[in-house]
Amino acid sequence: MASFVVRRVLATLAVLFFASLIAFVLLRAAPGDPARKLLGPQASEQAVSALRADMGVDRPLLQQYGTYVGDLATGDLGYSWRTRTTVTAELTARLPATLELAMTAMAIALLLAIPIGVLSAGRRRWVDRFSRAGAIVGLGMPQFWLGLVLILVFFTWLGIAPAPFGRIDDTVAMPARTTGLLLVDSLIAGDFAAFGNALSHLVLPALTLAIPLAAYLSRIVRRSTIDVYRNDYVRTARAKGASETRVLFRHALPNALLPILTLSGMWFGELMAGALLVEAVFNWPGIGGWVAQSIQAQDYAPVQGAILLGALVYSVVNLVTDLLYGVVDPRIRLATT
Amino acid sequence: MNRNGSIPAVPGSAAGAATAGEIERDLLLRVRGLNVAFGPADDPVRAVRGVDLDVRAGEVVALVGESGSGKTVSALALLGLLPAGARVSMDEAVLAGEDRAAMSEEELRLVRGARAGTVFQDPLSSLNPVQRIGDQIVEAIRLHRRIGTREARRLAVARLAQVGIPDPQRRFRDYPHQFSGGMRQRAMIAMALASAPPLLIADEPTTALDVTVQAQILDLIQELQRELSMGVLLITHDLGVVGRVADRVVVMNRGEVVERGETAQILSRPSDPYTIRLLESLPRLDVAKRAPAAAGGEPDGAARKVALETAGLEVVFSRRGGAIGRKVTNVRAVDDVSLTVGAGRTLGLVGESGCGKTTLGRAIVQLADATAGQVTIGGTRLGGERARRLRDLRRHFQLVFQDPQASLDPRQRIGRILEEPLALHDLCGGREQRRRRVVELLELVGLGTEFATRLPHELSGGQRQRIGIARALALEPSLIVLDESVSALDVAIQAQILALLERLQQELGIAYVFISHDLAVVRQIADTVAVMYLGRVVESGPSEQIYREPRHPYTAALLSAVPIADVARERARERIVLHGDPPSPADPPSGCAFHTRCWLRSRLGDPEICTTARPALGGRADGGQHRAACHFSDRQAELLPPSLLGATRGASA
Ligand SMILES: Nc1ncnc2c1ncn2[C@@H]1O[C@H](COP(=O)(O)OP(=O)(O)OP(=O)(O)O)[C@@H](O)[C@H]1O
Ligand code: SF4
Numbered sequence: 001m002a003s004f005v006v007r008r009v010l011a012t013l014a015v016l017f018f019a020s021l022i023a024f025v026l027l028r029a030a031p032g033d034p035a036r037k038l039l040g041p042q043a044s045e046q047a048v049s050a051l052r053a054d055m056g057v058d059r060p061l062l063q064q065y066g067t068y069v070g071d072l073a074t075g076d077l078g079y080s081w082r083t084r085t086t087v088t089a090e091l092t093a094r095l096p097a098t099l100e101l102a103m104t105a106m107a108i109a110l111l112l113a114i115p116i117g118v119l120s121a122g123r124r125r126w127v128d129r130f131s132r133a134g135a136i137v138g139l140g141m142p143q144f145w146l147g148l149v150l151i152l153v154f155f156t157w158l159g160i161a162p163a164p165f166g167r168i169d170d171t172v173a174m175p176a177r178t179t180g181l182l183l184v185d186s187l188i189a190g191d192f193a194a195f196g197n198a199l200s201h202l203v204l205p206a207l208t209l210a211i212p213l214a215a216y217l218s219r220i221v222r223r224s225t226i227d228v229y230r231n232d233y234v235r236t237a238r239a240k241g242a243s244e245t246r247v248l249f250r251h252a253l254p255n256a257l258l259p260i261l262t263l264s265g266m267w268f269g270e271l272m273a274g275a276l277l278v279e280a281v282f283n284w285p286g287i288g289g290w291v292a293q294s295i296q297a298q299d300y301a302p303v304q305g306a307i308l309l310g311a312l313v314y315s316v317v318n319l320v321t322d323l324l325y326g327v328v329d330p331r332i333r334l335a336t337t
Numbered sequence: 338m339n340r341n342g343s344i345p346a347v348p349g350s351a352a353g354a355a356t357a358g359e360i361e362r363d364l365l366l367r368v369r370g371l372n373v374a375f376g377p378a379d380d381p382v383r384a385v386r387g388v389d390l391d392v393r394a395g396e397v398v399a400l401v402g403e404s405g406s407g408k409t410v411s412a413l414a415l416l417g418l419l420p421a422g423a424r425v426s427m428d429e430a431v432l433a434g435e436d437r438a439a440m441s442e443e444e445l446r447l448v449r450g451a452r453a454g455t456v457f458q459d460p461l462s463s464l465n466p467v468q469r470i471g472d473q474i475v476e477a478i479r480l481h482r483r484i485g486t487r488e489a490r491r492l493a494v495a496r497l498a499q500v501g502i503p504d505p506q507r508r509f510r511d512y513p514h515q516f517s518g519g520m521r522q523r524a525m526i527a528m529a530l531a532s533a534p535p536l537l538i539a540d541e542p543t544t545a546l547d548v549t550v551q552a553q554i555l556d557l558i559q560e561l562q563r564e565l566s567m568g569v570l571l572i573t574h575d576l577g578v579v580g581r582v583a584d585r586v587v588v589m590n591r592g593e594v595v596e597r598g599e600t601a602q603i604l605s606r607p608s609d610p611y612t613i614r615l616l617e618s619l620p621r622l623d624v625a626k627r628a629p630a631a632a633g634g635e636p637d638g639a640a641r642k643v644a645l646e647t648a649g650l651e652v653v654f655s656r657r658g659g660a661i662g663r664k665v666t667n668v669r670a671v672d673d674v675s676l677t678v679g680a681g682r683t684l685g686l687v688g689e690s691g692c693g694k695t696t697l698g699r700a701i702v703q704l705a706d707a708t709a710g711q712v713t714i715g716g717t718r719l720g721g722e723r724a725r726r727l728r729d730l731r732r733h734f735q736l737v738f739q740d741p742q743a744s745l746d747p748r749q750r751i752g753r754i755l756e757e758p759l760a761l762h763d764l765c766g767g768r769e770q771r772r773r774r775v776v777e778l779l780e781l782v783g784l785g786t787e788f789a790t791r792l793p794h795e796l797s798g799g800q801r802q803r804i805g806i807a808r809a810l811a812l813e814p815s816l817i818v819l820d821e822s823v824s825a826l827d828v829a830i831q832a833q834i835l836a837l838l839e840r841l842q843q844e845l846g847i848a849y850v851f852i853s854h855d856l857a858v859v860r861q862i863a864d865t866v867a868v869m870y871l872g873r874v875v876e877s878g879p880s881e882q883i884y885r886e887p888r889h890p891y892t893a894a895l896l897s898a899v900p901i902a903d904v905a906r907e908r909a910r911e912r913i914v915l916h917g918d919p920p921s922p923a924d925p926p927s928g929c930a931f932h933t934r935c936w937l938r939s940r941l942g943d944p945e946i947c948t949t950a951r952p953a954l955g956g957r958a959d960g961g962q963h964r965a966a967c968h969f970s971d972r973q974a975e976l977l978p979p980s981l982l983g984a985t986r987g988a989s990a
């Protein structure tokens with residue numbers, strides 16, 4: 001087990017290294033001058049070259065890369081010239097919003113997909129037809145469009161959702177920051193008004209993210225459940241006299257959900273990527289808009305930071321699911337020790 | 338008709354004409370006119386047609402028949418365990434002493450497990466892989482009894498102990514994959530018996546197991562059955578098992594009952610043609626291979642060419658383990674094996690699962706790398722060839738796998754499959770010639786030309802195995818290694834394949850290495866036999882001598898564990914019971930590797946030499962070919978129970 005973790009950490013470091021290299025090269029290979037972009041077409045040539053010197057983009061590429069990696073090694077992600085803040089500060093402020101969105105979406109997707117998948121694996125055919133149709137629709141819809149429809153229905157027509165601006169109403173006091181996740185922070189502070197408000201803001205964007213994933217996962221859960229029901233141990237359970245409910249919850253589900261676990265890990269990365277888009281629709285103060293603007297401004301440091309972050313989240317989530325898999329599946333847990 | 342075929346010991350069973358509606362006291366299972374159909378209503382697969390069955394308290398009824406004859410489906414239908422889509426009907430049914438027709442779904446569910454225990458065929462897939470063994474037994478107990486978890490645990494541990502699991506306290510917490518095949522089957526039995534049901538339905542409970550473990554499990558079932566006076570419905574295709582434990586037999590063929598009666602009568606004087614054929618195709622421990630015709634007067638000696646020779650062959654697998662991968666475990670799968678097979682002769686390779694038979698076979702055909710020793714085939718010493726040259730050499734030695742299904746590409750037509758090796762080795766020049774050769778090959782293995790255009794899934798298991806053999810024959814090899822190649826087949830088809838192999842040997846002079854765990858099959862086909870235990874050959878020699886006068890206690894134990902389809906001899910036999918499973922090859926016992934399970938050693942009063950010195954594979958003083966690796970092989974004969982080998986020597990002995 002220990003050696004497994006060590007190997008995975010080393011692999012993660014390697015992934016991060018290559019991600020940083022690719023981010024660095026790609027950004028610099030793009031045409032255009034970041035200093036000129038920042039100052040605008042009116043600025044004098046002198047001012048631009050002064051800024052270029054300040055930014056360090058006039059130095060040889062190899063030297064720039066050296067500084068970048070050196071800074072990275074000390075935990076310094078660089079400086080955003082567009083917003084004039086450090087990348088670390090921006091990330092700390094914005095990442096929790098995105099993470100909270102993605103995690104909630106993941107939870108909703110699983111909560112939808114598991115019961116739907118299990119029910120459509122059952123003997124009632126119409127449930128399956130219905131859920132399959134739903135899955136096709138859910139997977140086929142463009143996400144921003146889905147978000148707009150949800151806003152239209154729940155905010156504009158029904159008026160039961162808050163306006164799609166931000167994570168919490170201005171009139172509600174933010175809870176003291178401990179994790180940056182509003183739901184968690186408000187609970188820690190015991191501030192249920194803030195909790196409710198934050199939750200109501202979270203529901204629509206999280207649903208927007210969750211629905212396509214739920215559509216996909218529900219089909220996987222269905223397949224996996226059907227496969228598990230064909231196993232002899234299900235017959236054994238029935239032969240023992242177990243009721244169908246018991247067969248499902250004690251024998252079929254624990255086995256059927258094992259493959260879902262790995263998939264969820266893979267899909268968390270996708271969710272983070274999807275979040276960037278959905279954030280724009282809901283004016284969510286996450287990293288999405290910030291990254292998009294930084295790309296346009298050719299602001300190197302934030303984009304590099306975001307790419308690194310993506311690679312890191314992906315690796316960490318996969319490591320965690322692999323470890324979890326080892327914990328829940330005794331065949332793996334006991335083989336590695 | 339002996340339809341109710343009651344055993345005399347059970348009182349009251351003579352009251353066959355019990356008043357309708359009232360169920361006889363000792364009647365546990367009765368069904369009349371059981372029908373099961375699958376598939377569409379207009380074109381149904383009628384898997385079971387009009388089956389009648391009776392099981393009374395204290396008797397073992399065997400349900401026998403070939404694969405697909407409807408044995409399992411009948412049992413599942415009675416238990417209400419068939420998948421959706423099966424259409425079941427029965428005129429009258431009693432399950433566990435109660436009227437089944439009057440039961441609701443819920444009542445039927447409660448009868449399962451409480452009054453009718455079930456043991457299924459494959460003990461690995463039949464246990465939930467992510468639940469502890471103990472918890473699965475506890476569940477079986479608590480489903481039918483309102484007792485606390487702690488009390489149920491105590492009972493479960495007691496059950497595990499009862500079925501002979503060593504150290505049940507600790508094993509309770511293991512998961513199925515940590516158990517060996519035999520232990521899993523014991524756990525299944527413990528689970529089936531959790532609520533001490535009066536009726537036990539066991540579906541092929543020993544089919545996947547080694548003979549030694551099979552003997553243990555059959556003993557266990559019989560012991561428990563007597564102790565608890567259970568009625569047992571034993572589903573099996575093995576007539577030896579029937580001869581050993583069953584009181585009555587019901588024979589099924591294509592969904593119908595074709596014969597029923599007392600075991601002794603059915604096995605000795607069957608009346609139905611199907612049963613007669615079944616018994617005739619059964620390989621027997623006491624019938625040896627017919628002497629090879631070609632050999633004629635030629636003496637078995639220097640004159641005969643050698644097809645295969647291995648000298649000191651060794652295959653060691655190293656596996657890294659431990660926290661940082663520094664601990665290396667070496668598994669000696671094959672350890673110092675020296676064998677000789679004459680041209681046109683057959684060597685049978687037997688032993689329990691995990692003893693290294695398959696690895697040895699693969700090392701012979703250069704599919705596993707030997708870590709020491711040599712393989713010489715047809716005079717050419719193999720080992721260390723470059724890939725190209727090895728490919729050229731391969732035409733002289735071929736391997737036929739256990740599973741015919743898995744070794745044929747499902748999308749290639751049979752003709753293509755057979756042509757491929759020819760084209761690969763550039764053997765018969767043009768396409769037309771290759772075609773002709775394919776036809777020849779098909780005829781050689783007894784299949785018509787029309788098979789060339791078929792796909793593998795359109796063939797039966799036996800036909801597929803013939804294709805596997807035809808493919809091996811395509812290159813006219815001098816040696817074929819057959820790894821459990823007939824084990825998955827029904828006896829009738831198995832007999833056909835064995836006859837085919839013998840015919841091909843006589844016609845083409847091919848030598849076989851025939852790997853099998855089935856000692857009766859090996860007896861039928863092998864000229865010489867090598868018995869393996871933990872990677873080493875512990876006894877080798879002419880088949881006749883090995884079966885009649887084994888010189889190693891392990892061989893004697895294996896032979897004594899094979900049940901035979903002859904009630905009188907089977908039940909008169911004394912038995913050597915080997916306890917437990919073979920030790921791990923990663924950590925073999927010191928001295929003689931067999932000493933942990935050796936019955937001879939304990940009869941001799943545990944001599945120390947067995948644990949300190951490894952016995953060499955030595956011959957007898959008379960210099961014959963019969964060798965055994967035991968310090969006391971010359972003392973075994975006098976200590977063997979005289980009735981023990983009755984089965985292998987036949988009536989003449
Ligand atoms: N769920 C099913 N759907 C359709 N056909 C089935 C189903 N289960 C079994 N059958 C068919 O019913 C017939 C009887 O099968 P069954 O499993 O009872 O054979 P068996 O005698 O137990 O054979 P074996 O010795 O191989 O276990 C076979 O032809 C089989 O293909
Ligand atoms: S050497 Fe000893 S332990 Fe080994 S088989 Fe012979 S008697 Fe048994």
Ligand SMILES: [Mg+2]
Nearest residue numbers: 408409410540
């Ligand atoms: Mg069966």
